[in-house]
Structures are given as structure tokens and as C-alpha cells.
Amino acid sequence: MRVKPARFAAAMALMAALTVGFVLWEDPLDEIATPVINRGFADDKIVALTFDDGPHPVTTALLLNVLKSHGVRATFFVVGHQAEEYPELLRRIAWAGHQVACHTYSHDNLVSLSRHEADNEFTYWERNVDRIVGRGSRFLRPPGGDFDRQTISMVRRKGYVLALWSINPGDWHMPPPSAIVEFVMDRLHPGAVILMHDDGMNTIRALPTVIKGLRHRGYRFVTLEEMERRNISTSPRMPNARAAPASAQTGVRSIRSR
Numbered sequence: 696m697r698v699k700p701a702r703f704a705a706a707m708a709l710m711a712a713l714t715v716g717f718v719l720w721e722d723p724l725d726e727i728a729t730p731v732i733n734r735g736f737a738d739d740k741i742v743a744l745t746f747d748d749g750p751h752p753v754t755t756a757l758l759l760n761v762l763k764s765h766g767v768r769a770t771f772f773v774v775g776h777q778a779e780e781y782p783e784l785l786r787r788i789a790w791a792g793h794q795v796a797c798h799t800y801s802h803d804n805l806v807s808l809s810r811h812e813a814d815n816e817f818t819y820w821e822r823n824v825d826r827i828v829g830r831g832s833r834f835l836r837p838p839g840g841d842f843d844r845q846t847i848s849m850v851r852r853k854g855y856v857l858a859l860w861s862i863n864p865g866d867w868h869m870p871p872p873s874a875i876v877e878f879v880m881d882r883l884h885p886g887a888v889i890l891m892h893d894d895g896m897n898t899i900r901a902l903p904t905v906i907k908g909l910r911h912r913g914y915r916f917v918t919l920e921e922m923e924r925r926n927i928s929t930s931p932r933m934p935n936a937r938a939a940p941a942s943a944q945t946g947v948r949s950i951r952s953r
Contacts, residue, residue, distance in 0.1 A: 735886020775800030872901035
């Protein structure tokens with residue numbers, strides 16, 4: 696059956712309108728409306744130490760001892776299945792006044808998961824970690840720093856703050872403690888969010904020198920929650936739009952942490 700030109704043109708116009716509508720519905724303000732924290736104001740000499748991937752039975756305990764001896768509170772992005780395995784360590788983190796935050800349940804890359812699988816990462820984490828510490832978290836750090844439009848949509852829907860960082864010494868590569876210290880001190884800036892991991896002995900060895908060096912330069916330590924409360928670095932715009940490469944094919948952004 697031959698389609699009349701006028702009807703064909705009308706159908707094409709409708710299809711174009713639907714396509715534009717879908718794009719505007721899919722992308723519009725997800726990135727604009729998603730709160731993000733990765734640094735503080737340039738004139739405020741505070742710093743947030745953050746530790747990913749724990750708790751671990753040996754290194755997390757040692758790390759907590761170092762922080763306690765120096766009177767420092769930090770933010771721990773814990774993995775749900777690790778927290779289930781070592782609940783007493785998780786409670787120790789919380790009881791010491793440190794902030795417990797979400798690093799997903801299994802540490803799988805959120806970008807590689809279906810929507811249902813990604814949703815389960817949050818659901819299982821909230822069910823198990825919240826039960827252990829008795830309170831929830833508003834901060835999410837995606838494994839590897841990888842996120843896409845689906846991640847952003849889910850973060851916004853669940854009310855999380857996307858927690859990134861501004862200094863990453865790559866301690867998961869196990870560089871010498873002196874290299875970790877040098878990297879952090881060379882890139883130090885007011886409102887820094889420092890990414891480290893609590894499963895490496897070199898990080899434990901470097902930490903006292905890092906803390907002393909930061910204090911010598913006049914910095915004081917806060918949790919990410921304290922940063923947000925001071926309205927320092929929560930922003931409605933994506934903070935890593937220039938720093939992180941974006942895939943034209945998938946819209947995936949990555950600022951690799953591990």
C-alpha cells in the first residue's frame with residue numbers, strides 16, 4: 696500500500712517529536728540535579744581523608760589505631776559483603792566517630808550491570824550495612840569511579856550524594872609509603888578529598904606522615920558529611936566533566952580509583 700506524502704511527512708514529524716521528547720526526558724536535568732562532592736572551597740583549609748574497600752580484618756584495625764592516635768576522623772566507603780563478614784570492625788568504625796558510606800554491596804562496576812543488578816547493589820548494601828551500624832548513609836562512591844547515566848539516575852532517585860575525590864595517590868598499586876606522602880603533599884589544596892584504601896600496609900605506613908604534614912600546613916580534618924554540612928563542595932553540576940574522559944558511544948565517565 697502506498698503511503699501518501701502528507702501522511703508520511705506527518706508520521707516523520709511525529710517520530711522526530713517523540714525522539715526529541717525522549718532525549719529531553721532521558722538526559723535533561725539528571726546531571727544538573729544530582730548532588731556531587733569532590734572538594735571544598737579554595738579558601739577553606741580543611742581536608743577529608745576517605746578510605747575505600749574495607750573493612751579488612753588486619754589493615755582496617757591498624758588504620759583505625761593510627762587515626763585514633765592522631766585524633767582524626769575519616770570517611771570509610773565500605774563494601775557490603777565485607778561488612779557482613781566483619782561486622783565488629785564496621786561497628787568499631789562507626790563507634791569511633793568515623794563516617795560510614797556506601798561503596799556498593801559487591802564492588803562490581805555499576806556501569807557493567809543491568810538496572811536491576813545495580814539496584815540490588817544499593818538494596819543489599821542498605822539492608823545489611825544499615826542494620827549493622829544502625830543508621831543509613833547519603834554518600835555513594837561508585838567502584839572505580841565509573842558512572843553513567845543509569846548510575847546518575849539511580850543516585851538521584853535514591854537520594855545519595857555522589858562522592859568522588861580530588862587527590863588520588865594510587866595507593867592500591869602499593870607504591871612505597873614515601874611516594875604516597877609525596878603525591879598527597881604535592882597536590883594538596885584547601886578542601887581536598889583524598890582517596891586511599893584500607894587494605895594496604897604501605898598506606899598504613901604513610902598515613903602518620905600524611906597527617907602530620909597536613910597539620911603542619913594548617914589543615915584540619917573533616918568527614919564528607921561535615922564538608923556537605925558546611926556547603927563547601929556539594930554542587931548540582933558534575934565535577935569531573937573535564938577531568939574524566941567520556942565515551943561518545945556509552946556516555947560512561949571514569950576517573951579510575953581501582
